[in-house]
Amino acid sequence: SIFTGQIAAALAAGNTVIAKPAEQTPLVAAAAVRHLLAAGIPGDVLHLLPGDGETVGAALVADPRIAGVAFTGSTETGRAINQSLAARPGPIAPLIAETGGQNAMIVDSSALAEQVVADTLVSAFDSAGQRCSALRLLYVQDDIADRLLPMLAGAMAELRIGDPALLATDVGPVIDEPARQALERHAARMATEGRLLYQCPLPAGAEHGAFFAPRAFEIDSAGRLEREVFGPILHVVRWRADRLDAVCDEIAATGYALTLGIHSRIDETVRHVLSRLGVGNTYVNRTMIGAAVGVQPFGGERLSGTGPKAGGPRYLHRFAVERTVSIDTTAAGGNASLLSLGEDA
Incomplete structure (x- = not known):
């Protein structure tokens, strides 16, 4: 599902997750989280926080401790989340939004x-x-x-x-x-x-x-x-x-x-x-619903979302950061020419 897919991607990339479902579906979300915890997800890295968007959702998005937001819903709400993230102080947080369609x-x-x-x-x-x-x-x-x-x-x-x-x-x-x-x-x-x-x-x-x-x-x-x-x-x-x-x-x-x-x-x-x-x-020449994860990565553009596509090769990477370390080995001393010797030397 969309809910568990976003949770799984964030966890796989090394994040802790606060899962806030739509206010109309708290019981389904609670059942899904119970299954995830029973499967072995530690309770201190996955937290269910039900509530309405105007209070719970808005407070979460505005909190600078939130490092990123994955959202599925209306274009209007997606835009409001984007504006809230941009307005808050501190680090710039990424938004992965899959929004509406006039399909x-x-x-x-x-x-x-x-x-x-x-x-x-x-x-x-x-x-x-x-x-x-x-x-x-x-x-x-x-x-x-x-x-x-x-x-x-x-x-x-x-x-x-x-x-x-x-x-x-x-x-x-x-x-x-x-x-x-x-x-x-x-x-x-x-x-x-x-x-x-x-x-x-x-x-x-x-x-x-x-x-x-x-x-x-x-x-x-x-x-x-x-x-x-x-x-x-x-x-x-x-x-x-x-x-x-x-x-x-x-x-x-x-x-x-x-x-x-x-x-x-x-x-x-x-x-x-x-x-x-x-x-x-x-x-x-077929139906236009039911995209299969891994076969038909799903997501839109313009008013329909930010990308990357769910189930696509770049989706998981968006939940992580990239860091590089460069080392000048010659600065440590020693004979740097030894590094270029072949096995027969």
């Missing part, structure tokens, strides 16, 4: 519609859309939109909403009631500014949790989205075949660069999109 998938007319629908469903609605890598913007070429969008609505109708502990469940609740209310407010705005393509019905019992009905809206551009919407809402934008560069410009203008999906069977199109958009993780 898009570009689909052209050569794509396999059935595969696009299946990959869209997983990318947009798995984990109730609560992944930083989740699909938010689906760009569908006009030539296939009238065929593909009804297929998408039909597939959404098959999603099962309920208890995430059950294998039969496709979509569980969102993290808490404030998150659900924020999604409802955004959906109400999209209903007036766009067109509802499909809304999943909530089953009986959903009133006993922070359940939000997954839905898809057609909108005219990404400019309708003021910030990342963290949940199971998909926004669909149509584009004409001669407007691919405009689509790339629109995606780049969001400022985010975390994940990107491309569905096309034309290699030249794929290469062109890759050349136009600098994004941390790009997925071609």
Whole structure:
């Protein structure tokens, strides 16, 4: 997980760790830390400190004894942490931040519609859309939109909403009631500014949790989205075949660069999109979530994070410092020429 991965990297690099989880998930964090301690991590090098960000988190970041911060969360909070670290006296502390994404998938007319629908469903609605890598913007070429969008609505109708502990469940609740209310407010705005393509019905019992009905809206551009919407809402934008560069410009203008999906069977199109958009993780003709550590190092750029990528070859080094020692051996006296003698001398 993100939480244990950051802890493990910091420990492996020789640091002591204060682990502050999100205020919504203290029990999961406590269970994870218990397992780490049971596995042999000394209790004096790993400390769990739950609490809200405004009090506990802010105090930790402002403390000059904190040598570095690894953070996963919203771009706004990442920026606030960066400013707090820069403002405090003493040594300059590094920040490793993996923040938000306005993640898009570009689909052209050569794509396999059935595969696009299946990959869209997983990318947009798995984990109730609560992944930083989740699909938010689906760009569908006009030539296939009238065929593909009804297929998408039909597939959404098959999603099962309920208890995430059950294998039969496709979509569980969102993290808490404030998150659900924020999604409802955004959906109400999209209903007036766009067109509802499909809304999943909530089953009986959903009133006993922070359940939000997954839905898809057609909108005219990404400019309708003021910030990342963290949940199971998909926004669909149509584009004409001669407007691919405009689509790339629109995606780049969001400022985010975390994940990107491309569905096309034309290699030249794929290469062109890759050349136009600098994004941390790009997925071609597949889902755009579920990066495998060690195979697909994960992380974004611009508003989506600082790097280095989690699971990448430079990640662990960021939790350490580099020091060099240079010695003039001739200053110690003796015959320095002996150092150049070979074994046969």
